[in-house]
Amino acid sequence: MDKLLQLGRSLLQPLLAVFVGLAAGAVAISIVGGSITETYAEMWKGAFGSFYFFTNTLSRATPIILIGLGVALAFRAGFFNMGSEGQMVLGALSAAVTAIYLPGPGWFKLTAAIIAGIISGGIWSAFAGWLDARFRMNLLITTLLLNYIATLFAGYIVSYPLKDRTGSAAMAQTVMIDQSVWLPKLFKGMSLHGGFIIAAVGAILLFLFMRYTVKGYETRMLGGNPLFASYGGVQRGKMMLFSMFISGGFAGLAGSVEVLGTQYRYLDGALTSPGYAWSGIMATLLAGSHPLGTAVAAILLAALQTGGMGMERNTDVPLEVSSIIQAVLILFVSAKFTYSFIKRKKAGS
Amino acid sequence: MDFFLDASLYASTLRMVTPILLAALGGAICARVGLFNVGLEGLILIGAFSAIVGNHFTGNVFAAVLFAILCTLIFSMIFSFMSIHLKANVIVVGIALNFLALGLTTFSLRAVFDVKGAYYNKDMVGLPKWDVPILKDIPWLGEILSGHSPLVYLSFVLVIALQLFFFKTVTGFRLLASGENPTAAKSLGIKVSRIQYGAVLMCGALCGLAGAQLSLGNVTMFTEGMTSGRGFIALVATMLGQSNPIGVAGSSLLFGFMDALSIRLQGFALPTHFTMMLPYIVTIAAMLFFKDKGYMQEARKSNESSR
Numbered sequence: 001m002d003k004l005l006q007l008g009r010s011l012l013q014p015l016l017a018v019f020v021g022l023a024a025g026a027v028a029i030s031i032v033g034g035s036i037t038e039t040y041a042e043m044w045k046g047a048f049g050s051f052y053f054f055t056n057t058l059s060r061a062t063p064i065i066l067i068g069l070g071v072a073l074a075f076r077a078g079f080f081n082m083g084s085e086g087q088m089v090l091g092a093l094s095a096a097v098t099a100i101y102l103p104g105p106g107w108f109k110l111t112a113a114i115i116a117g118i119i120s121g122g123i124w125s126a127f128a129g130w131l132d133a134r135f136r137m138n139l140l141i142t143t144l145l146l147n148y149i150a151t152l153f154a155g156y157i158v159s160y161p162l163k164d165r166t167g168s169a170a171m172a173q174t175v176m177i178d179q180s181v182w183l184p185k186l187f188k189g190m191s192l193h194g195g196f197i198i199a200a201v202g203a204i205l206l207f208l209f210m211r212y213t214v215k216g217y218e219t220r221m222l223g224g225n226p227l228f229a230s231y232g233g234v235q236r237g238k239m240m241l242f243s244m245f246i247s248g249g250f251a252g253l254a255g256s257v258e259v260l261g262t263q264y265r266y267l268d269g270a271l272t273s274p275g276y277a278w279s280g281i282m283a284t285l286l287a288g289s290h291p292l293g294t295a296v297a298a299i300l301l302a303a304l305q306t307g308g309m310g311m312e313r314n315t316d317v318p319l320e321v322s323s324i325i326q327a328v329l330i331l332f333v334s335a336k337f338t339y340s341f342i343k344r345k346k347a348g349s
Numbered sequence: 350m351d352f353f354l355d356a357s358l359y360a361s362t363l364r365m366v367t368p369i370l371l372a373a374l375g376g377a378i379c380a381r382v383g384l385f386n387v388g389l390e391g392l393i394l395i396g397a398f399s400a401i402v403g404n405h406f407t408g409n410v411f412a413a414v415l416f417a418i419l420c421t422l423i424f425s426m427i428f429s430f431m432s433i434h435l436k437a438n439v440i441v442v443g444i445a446l447n448f449l450a451l452g453l454t455t456f457s458l459r460a461v462f463d464v465k466g467a468y469y470n471k472d473m474v475g476l477p478k479w480d481v482p483i484l485k486d487i488p489w490l491g492e493i494l495s496g497h498s499p500l501v502y503l504s505f506v507l508v509i510a511l512q513l514f515f516f517k518t519v520t521g522f523r524l525l526a527s528g529e530n531p532t533a534a535k536s537l538g539i540k541v542s543r544i545q546y547g548a549v550l551m552c553g554a555l556c557g558l559a560g561a562q563l564s565l566g567n568v569t570m571f572t573e574g575m576t577s578g579r580g581f582i583a584l585v586a587t588m589l590g591q592s593n594p595i596g597v598a599g600s601s602l603l604f605g606f607m608d609a610l611s612i613r614l615q616g617f618a619l620p621t622h623f624t625m626m627l628p629y630i631v632t633i634a635a636m637l638f639f640k641d642k643g644y645m646q647e648a649r650k651s652n653e654s655s656r
Contacts, residue, residue: 032459032460080440137637138636140385141584141585141632141636142633144584144585145632146629146633148578148629149630152622152623153626156620156622156623159620159622160620278448281444282444282445285441285444318455318456318459318465320451320452320455320459321452322452323448323449323455324449324452324453324456326448326452327445327446327448327449327452328449330444330445330448331427334437334442334445
């Protein structure tokens, strides 16, 4: 009973935030003169209305879940990893290049491509961690800067050396990946692909890792109380490299499954313009860095996005209502820290 | 070599640099009081949009700029209230505000002008171009320095003014003190949270100007998400300049020059990706040499408490 009460209390704030977000959206809808109930009904239909739309939502959620998991791990260890975008882009690029140029059977290329994506995303992220551990350079700034370098580098690669010159020459993209290397679709004719299963498994594995392993405990301890952690023999530098590598690896994996499951090529801007990286960070914030919660929050955010598209197709209300709802949601969840902060202050000092 | 002697390259550098510089100065003020403002991008966007709205409804450029400042002030109130009063994590609030700004401006673009993507009106008048009397007659230099919008000149005046404010006035010292050691400042009777509110509002006003220069100075239109990362570049310029107004101006000029250069290089068959990459690489290299300062560590502390 106690546990149930605790669960209810921890869910109260996010639910309240969702409610406030929807209320803010309702204000916006009524400003443009739409019917609130009708608009939200269309939004619901666009996200969950039919099996087709539901799978659409899940496939949009796939990269968001993976990025969110990576950021969640870094947050738990006390590091603000803002570089998911660059890590994802590099992961996607290396996965695409591996899948196109590596010889061998399809399953082999697929595995190699995914591993290449994880490793390159991880290394890019660990590089920022190394700069912080070795030179005390602010992680927040270096990860932000490395985003630009990564996206510009990937943009260069697909605009010049590896550009697809077979079709219309306007797009900066690599050639199409061979069909034998594609991630299989889960249902015929739907966009949902095997990457979603990878994301779901990743969420469960990360949850078990954080909960039951020594390394996971050390990570949580480092984030929760760095002084106590160093007293207990946790080396900040080593843990930083480790957790940043895993964190970036998840982002790289997100890029790989997008390339291998949805786009089948690296297309410049296809990963950055939908803002997957920022949605992933938002999902983590929403769930308070809990791995399973992050997955649920990612699906919620993806539903808001796909629902917004459905709403725009069928009503006069612009799509951006959903981004207003998302932003207000995050703002209100951020006040959660305060809420517990006040309580702790009253109880403690 | 002719290429680098071309005056219009430097003139466009000055135009490019102004929004970044104004926002970076705002970021510097926030950093100095220990609030790391990741929301610059959103603040500039709100400024750019409200400048266009003000211009549309009043038809007066001066009123439009004032309206832009007013709107960003209201918006930065959210930031200060959440982060100072409710003690929410500044980074989280900043990220959320960027999203809110992007959503709100695009949404309002539909609601106010009933267009999607961009708003452009040929009758709309942008910021005036000032020809500086004597300066404009100097052959090469005149071409560079003259004929800009008043905000371009204002931004450089502000650099000097802020430098004097920070290091020569009592209020400036109080501001620095409340960032470096809030507890000590409080014990001296300095109202830290009031100073923080003031700093965030000042930052908001500067970002409003930055946005106005972006939408009414550089071009005369509004495009969805037209800041395209300038807020983050300004943030980096703040860091690179160690939150010193003069240093911030220097690093912003570097970014502006690279921006202008990469646009110019598009005319040649050179990949612009590398010229655009250069400022970021330079920044990382520069961060090796300029390490943590006291106030930076305060900012770090507030950054690292991620939950």
